[in-house]
Amino acid sequence: MELLITVTLFAFLIWMAVVIGRQRDLFSASMLTGIFSLICAGLFTVMDAVDVAFTEAAVGAGISTVLFLATLALTDERERRPEHTPLAAIGVVALTGAALVYGTLDMPAYGDPSAPVHTGVARHYMERSWDEIGLPNIVTGVLASYRGFDTFGELGVIFTAGIGVSLLLSAGTPELTPGAPPPPPKSRAPYVREMPILRTVSKALMPYILLFALYVQAHGDFGPGGGFQAGVIFTAALILYGLIWGPSAVEAFARRRLVERATAVGLLIYGGVGVTTLTLGHSFLDYSALSPEHPQHGQHWGIFVVELGVGITVSAVMLVIYYVFASRPKKDVSPMRQPLPLLGGACVGDVSTEDAEADS
Amino acid sequence: MNTGIWNYWVVVFLMMAGLYVVMAKRNYVKKLMGLSIFQVSVIMLYVSMGKVTGGTAPIYVLDGGTPAEGIVYSNALPHVLMLTAIVVGVATTAVGLGLIVRVREAYGSVEEDVVTEQDRAAEAAEARDFAEAGP
Amino acid sequence: MSAVLDALCVVFLLGGTLFTVIGGIGMIRLPSFYTRCHAAGMTDSAGAAGVLLGLCFVAEPLVAVKLLSVLAFIWLTSVASTHALVKAAYARGLRFYDEQPIDLTNKRPQPGAEDRTHKRSGEEE
Amino acid sequence: MNLVFGAAAMGLLVTMALAMFRATVGPSAYDRISALNAFGTKTVLLIAVLGFLSGRPEWLDLALVYGLCNFVGTLAVLRFSKYGSLAKDELASAEDEP
Numbered sequence: 001m002e003l004l005i006t007v008t009l010f011a012f013l014i015w016m017a018v019v020i021g022r023q024r025d026l027f028s029a030s031m032l033t034g035i036f037s038l039i040c041a042g043l044f045t046v047m048d049a050v051d052v053a054f055t056e057a058a059v060g061a062g063i064s065t066v067l068f069l070a071t072l073a074l075t076d077e078r079e080r081r082p083e084h085t086p087l088a089a090i091g092v093v094a095l096t097g098a099a100l101v102y103g104t105l106d107m108p109a110y111g112d113p114s115a116p117v118h119t120g121v122a123r124h125y126m127e128r129s130w131d132e133i134g135l136p137n138i139v140t141g142v143l144a145s146y147r148g149f150d151t152f153g154e155l156g157v158i159f160t161a162g163i164g165v166s167l168l169l170s171a172g173t174p175e176l177t178p179g180a181p182p183p184p185p186k187s188r189a190p191y192v193r194e195m196p197i198l199r200t201v202s203k204a205l206m207p208y209i210l211l212f213a214l215y216v217q218a219h220g221d222f223g224p225g226g227g228f229q230a231g232v233i234f235t236a237a238l239i240l241y242g243l244i245w246g247p248s249a250v251e252a253f254a255r256r257r258l259v260e261r262a263t264a265v266g267l268l269i270y271g272g273v274g275v276t277t278l279t280l281g282h283s284f285l286d287y288s289a290l291s292p293e294h295p296q297h298g299q300h301w302g303i304f305v306v307e308l309g310v311g312i313t314v315s316a317v318m319l320v321i322y323y324v325f326a327s328r329p330k331k332d333v334s335p336m337r338q339p340l341p342l343l344g345g346a347c348v349g350d351v352s353t354e355d356a357e358a359d360s
Numbered sequence: 361m362n363t364g365i366w367n368y369w370v371v372v373f374l375m376m377a378g379l380y381v382v383m384a385k386r387n388y389v390k391k392l393m394g395l396s397i398f399q400v401s402v403i404m405l406y407v408s409m410g411k412v413t414g415g416t417a418p419i420y421v422l423d424g425g426t427p428a429e430g431i432v433y434s435n436a437l438p439h440v441l442m443l444t445a446i447v448v449g450v451a452t453t454a455v456g457l458g459l460i461v462r463v464r465e466a467y468g469s470v471e472e473d474v475v476t477e478q479d480r481a482a483e484a485a486e487a488r489d490f491a492e493a494g495p
Numbered sequence: 496m497s498a499v500l501d502a503l504c505v506v507f508l509l510g511g512t513l514f515t516v517i518g519g520i521g522m523i524r525l526p527s528f529y530t531r532c533h534a535a536g537m538t539d540s541a542g543a544a545g546v547l548l549g550l551c552f553v554a555e556p557l558v559a560v561k562l563l564s565v566l567a568f569i570w571l572t573s574v575a576s577t578h579a580l581v582k583a584a585y586a587r588g589l590r591f592y593d594e595q596p597i598d599l600t601n602k603r604p605q606p607g608a609e610d611r612t613h614k615r616s617g618e619e620e
Numbered sequence: 621m622n623l624v625f626g627a628a629a630m631g632l633l634v635t636m637a638l639a640m641f642r643a644t645v646g647p648s649a650y651d652r653i654s655a656l657n658a659f660g661t662k663t664v665l666l667i668a669v670l671g672f673l674s675g676r677p678e679w680l681d682l683a684l685v686y687g688l689c690n691f692v693g694t695l696a697v698l699r700f701s702k703y704g705s706l707a708k709d710e711l712a713s714a715e716d717e718p
Contacts, residue, residue, distance in 0.1 A: 001629075009633075012640060014377075034656050034697075035640065035655075038663045038686070039663075047407050048412075048434035048674075052403070055446045057682065059450045064396070064450050064453065069697065075389065076464075092383065097375075097376040104368035104369065104372065110365065117435060125437060126418070126436060130427050136419055138433070139418055139419070154445075154447075164458070169461060195579055198579045202575075202695075215681075244695070318450075416675070417674075508625075515632060515635045522638055522658065535655070539661050554672075565684055576691060579695070580653055580654055580698060
């Protein structure tokens with residue numbers, strides 16, 4: 001039964017990949033990417049990777065869609081029709097694909113328990129994790145303790161990416177002096193006024209989502225969850241707030257400079273734990289040093305603090321990315337701008353008249 | 361013929377679909393979408409390798425404070441690697457999107473053809489200026 | 496007792512699934528965006544309720560609470576976003592009939608039907 | 621009992637396929653958004669059923685995250701489709717409302 005579900009979901013995945021590739025309306029394509037990642041998350045669940053599914057659900061359906069849409073808002077929504085069939089690309093893809101399929105022929109079968117991937121260090125983690133770390137969630141143990149150095153590096157990459165996006169998109173925007181009133185909006189968009197139901201629902205849900213993020217952060221030792229997931233969920237909640245009330249409302253809650261500093265704080269907490277274990281005479285990130293009598297307790301404390309650092313950095317980086325994308329004004333230089341790119345032929349009304357009515 | 365390796369074929373198909381979009385499409389945003397399809401294919405490869413038939417998620421089933429006996433778990437290691445890869449992936453995608461926004465502001469388009477054309481024109485103009493101002 | 500709960504679970508679960516499938520068919524066959532939204536949104540609530548309540552009958556107490564909170568979440572968000580969606584589409588002047596409906600039945604709208612369709616949001620108010 | 625869960629999962633998969641069909645053919649952007657929303661709900665249900673099918677139903681947190689992020693995604697799409705930008709700031713206009 002599970003195999004049948006897996007195969008069906010894989011078929012869905014292929015279907016969506018093809019549709020995304022063919023879709024020339026980028027707005028629709030980014031929505032299809034949302035569906036694509038929902039299918040992925042379903043697949044991860046069937047294939048027992050609940051932690052991965054957790055991350056994919058939070059990242060793919062939420063943050064990633066928002067990012068693509070934010071980019072489309074700053075660029076163009078339609079792809080131009082290609083001038084000729086890309087025969088070279090088809091040839092390269094066919095050749096590479098054939099080579100890869102040939103390469104898979106002596107791979108172990110799906111679900112084979114004796115596959116090489118289950119031997120070596122992986123077997124050690126699976127068999128010894130309870131004695132050495134003592135956390136029910138093996139993934140958290142491996143992530144934060146066995147491969148803590150690895151995760152530290154990944155966190156560094158996320159931090160660097162945050163700095164990169166910030167540098168790329170902060171330049172050229174007018175600096176807001178603290179305390180100054182925000183610039184007046186160009187048109188009185190009636191969104192909030194018009195949608196009291198949406199506003200009320202989001203407002204009512206906000207505290208529970210934030211609380212849920214904290215639960216995911218703290219409960220990652222026992223169930224699926226942890227710093228990465230919690231950070232993304234926390235930011236998703238704030239983005240939800242920003243979608244309703246605008247980015248400056250979120251900035252009033254979490255000041256931009258504070259968030260920018262928090263990106264480094266999380267990384268420093270993580271590194272600080274490593275340095276602490278070093279000064280206690282153990283290896284870098286060997287949490288047993290924190291409690292020499294009970295190495296397991298040391299592991300628990302170390303993992304908790306490290307996950308906290310991960311959560312802070314991930315959440316802050318995602319929030320910084322959202323800020324810089326959302327607060328960047330669109331430069332209107334495109335010769336390809338289309339008046340009504342969204343609604344195929346089905347739309348009669350024109351959005352510009354709607355806006356004009358709202359303005360008057 | 362080993363029929364148990366279909367999961368790799370799906371992965372290869374997805375990977376090639378992503379590669380095709382990256383190579384054949386001229387729109388930068390679309391190229392990034394292709395890149396994320398490619399990324400998903402890699403994640404799928406790892407996670408599907410970690411699956412054990414009859415296994416369950418790698419979280420210990422506790423029986424009175426200790427793990428219950430005789431339960432098969434899927435491999436946790438690929439999950440760990442892919443979990444971080446997803447978050448890193450979205451962060452790097454954001455860098456790519458940021459670059460695209462800057463390209464759009466500088467060139468007025470996110471189509472590779474237009475950008476290359478403008479680059480060529482600028483290069484030609486520069487070469488002309490250089491020749492005129494030459495010795 | 497357990498047999499009764501199991502039977503309830505089966506009834507609710509399959510009933511809910513039936514609802515979602517009917518909703519899915521409605522999403523394909525109904526002629527315009529608004530009717531399709533009705534199919535997607537309304538049977539969504541009923542289907543979700545059926546499936547999740549059905550699962551509640553065979554779940555442990557803590558899991559049942561989680562199921563109910565998922566249900567509450569769906570009932571709040573799905574309904575709200577369907578509402579917002581329809582409102583946005585209406586504000587943009589989306590017609591009640593597509594110009595070229597996905598025709599699975601070979602029954603095109605009658606020639607005169609075009610006049611009765613909703614043209615602009617302002618006209619009816 | 622597993623048979624019932626399996627049947628429910630299959631029914632949900634069929635509905636997901638139908639929603640994907642709607643998302644594929646459109647025709648309007650709103651149809652796609654509606655399909656995305658419906659697809660998200662179906663995924664939540666599928667995850668819940670899958671938990672019971674595999675005998676470890678304690679991870680319904682997952683389903684909650686799906687619901688939440690689906691909501692965020694749908695809202696972002698809506699917002700974008702109405703104003704062409706995520707950046708417009710409604711705080712000021714909301715405050716000067718009586």
